[in-house]
Amino acid sequence: xxxxxxVGAGHLGRIHLKCLLELQEHFQLVGLFDIDVSTAFTASQQxxxxxFGSYEALLDAVDVVDIVTxxxxxxxxxxxxxxxxxxxxxxxxxxxxxxxxxALIVLAKKHGVTAQVGxxxxxxxAMFAVREVAMNPMFIExxxxxxxxxxxxxxxxxxxxxxxxIDIVLSLVKSPxxxxxxxxxxxxxDSPDIANARIEFENGCVANLTASRISMKQMRKVRLFQxxxxxxxxxxxxxxQVVRMHEPGQQPAEVPSFELETPGxxxxxxxxxxxxxxxNAIREELKSLAMSILQKxxxxxxxxxxxxxxxxxxxxxxEIEGRLKN
Numbered sequence: 098x099x100x101x102x103x104v105g106a107g108h109l110g111r112i113h114l115k116c117l118l119e120l121q122e123h124f125q126l127v128g129l130f131d132i133d134v135s136t137a138f139t140a141s142q143q144x145x146x147x148x149f150g151s152y153e154a155l156l157d158a159v160d161v162v163d164i165v166t167x168x169x170x171x172x173x174x175x176x177x178x179x180x181x182x183x184x185x186x187x188x189x190x191x192x193x194x195x196x197x198x199x200a201l202i203v204l205a206k207k208h209g210v211t212a213q214v215g216x217x218x219x220x221x222x223a224m225f226a227v228r229e230v231a232m233n234p235m236f237i238e239x240x241x242x243x244x245x246x247x248x249x250x251x252x253x254x255x256x257x258x259x260x261x262x263i264d265i266v267l268s269l270v271k272s273p274x275x276x277x278x279x280x281x282x283x284x285x286x287d288s289p290d291i292a293n294a295r296i297e298f299e300n301g302c303v304a305n306l307t308a309s310r311i312s313m314k315q316m317r318k319v320r321l322f323q324x325x326x327x328x329x330x331x332x333x334x335x336x337x338q339v340v341r342m343h344e345p346g347q348q349p350a351e352v353p354s355f356e357l358e359t360p361g362x363x364x365x366x367x368x369x370x371x372x373x374x375x376x377n378a379i380r381e382e383l384k385s386l387a388m389s390i391l392q393k394x395x396x397x398x399x400x401x402x403x404x405x406x407x408x409x410x411x412x413x414x415x416e417i418e419g420r421l422k423n
Contacts, residue, residue, distance in 0.1 A: 098125050099184075099387055102159040104152060104174055105166035106131040106140035109188065113165050114144050116380040123387035130155040156181050161390065163383070164188060168252060172197040179204045179212070184390050186383065188215040189264070190256050191403035195411055198404035205400055213386045213396035214403030216264040218317075220381040222373035223330040224265075226337040230328060230371070232269050234321040237304040239266065242312035245285065253288040254281070255410050255417070259308035263296075263413075264398070264406040265319060265330075272300035274409060279416035284311055294413045339369045 101124045103113055110131070117126045128147035131137035141148035149155040152174065156162060161184040164174050172192045178185050179201065191214045192198045205212050218224065239262040276297045281289030290311045296304040317332035327340040343365045385397040 099123065099161050099390060100125045100127050100159045101161040101163060102127050102149070102155040103129045103163045103165060104131070104155065105164065106133075106136050106148075107165070110165040111140055111143070112379055113163055113383070114140065114146070116377060116383055117163070118144065119377075119380060120384055120387065123384060123391075124161070127158050128155060152177070156183055160184060161186070161386070168193050168256070172201065175201055175212070176204060179208050179210050182208055182210060184211045184386075186213050186215060186386050187403075189217075189403065190260055190407050190410065191400065192407065195404060195408045198400065198407050202400045202404060211386070211390045211393075211396055212400045213382070213389065214398045214400060214406075215382060216261065216398045216403065216406065217378045217382055218261045218265055218332055219268065219398055220376070220378040220385070221330075221332045222335040222376055222378075223332050223337045225376070226371040226373040227328060227330065227339065230326075230339055232321070232323070232328070234269060234323045234328075235302050236322040237266055237270070237302065237319065239304065239306045239319045240316050241306075241308045242314065242316040243310045244313075244315060245290075245311045253414055254290055254292050254308050254310050255294075255414050257308075258310060259292055259294065259306055259413065260406055260410045261317075261332075262306050262308070262319060263294075263409050264402070266296065266304045266306070267405055267409065268402070269321070270298050270300070270302050270304070272298040272302060274412075275299045277409070277412045277416055279413045280420050281417040289414075289417055292413065292417060294416070296409065335375070336373050337371050339371060341367050341369070343367060 103110055106129050117124050126146055128149050129140055130149045130152050137148040156178060162178045164171060164187045168190055171187055175185055175187050241258045241262055274296060279294040281292035284290045291309040294306045315333060319330045321328040325342040329338040345363055345365050389396045
């Protein structure tokens with residue numbers, strides 16, 4: 098069993114604490130540390146665990162550290178943990194800038210530690226539902242819309258929201274990024290609250306991503322279009338739909354279908370709703386970390402993947418900034 102400690106006992110940190118207590122077959126939750134003493138004390142009382150007086154003291158007592166703090170502190174905390182040979186989970190975005198992310202990659206390899214980045218949508222039931230579907234998307238459309246929350250305005254909407262879909266797209270498109278164009282508008286905060294990015298890949302795939310944190314309704318959808326198939330992922334409703342085109346008589350008998358006249362003749366359209374098992378995505382990603390450490394396998398979301406998502410996000414922000422200056 099792995100001894101683990103949590104750094105950061107805010108809203109998300111407390112969710113992690115709760116999940117870790119539910120994973121007692123994998124983790125022994127040793128305690129927590131928060132730079133805010135009152136926050137640490139409150140969480141300690143709530144979960145009946147020790148609040149350590151310093152980060153170093155927590156590190157001395159654990160095998161794994163779960164970093165759930167503001168992004169600005171990620172690099173320093175992760176660097177210290179890795180240098181002490183501790184495995185780690187680090188919330189997204191992995192660091193404040195790509196250079197820090199690359200430095201952590203080098204450091205983790207040097208010390209032989211396992212590190213996982215918290216791109217939680219990889220563990221959404223909608224993603225699990227299409228694990229067996231052959232993916233080769235050539236056009237992707239993503240919308241991530243959220244109601245205004247002052248708690249998230251300390252970072253640009255690209256790093257707060259869009260980076261989720263950037264990571265999903267990068268995990269599905271097995272091709273290097275070719276070009277990026279983007280635009281954004283700051284409405285209620287100092288950095289863009291609405292952003293749109295068009296990402297073109299070397300294989301011809303195009304992804305159009307929109308993120309907003311001042312929407313009147315919430316939406317977290319990704320639509321993928323590929324030859325003879327359309328795949329819809331609803332991360333908010335935790336559901337998926339797969340629509341395929343078949344030659345007559347070749348459609349699965351158990352899936353609802355209908356005929357469609359096309360320029361190439363009659364085709365059969367099947368509409369499948371793959372079962373999406375209800376799971377706690379944060380608990381699943383923490384569980385996957387434990388399994389990768391114990392089995393000495395690659396993390397579900399590696400530092401390299403977290404760094405690539407951050408690099409693309411930075412390119413999006415640079416495009417937005419350049420457009421605003423013109």
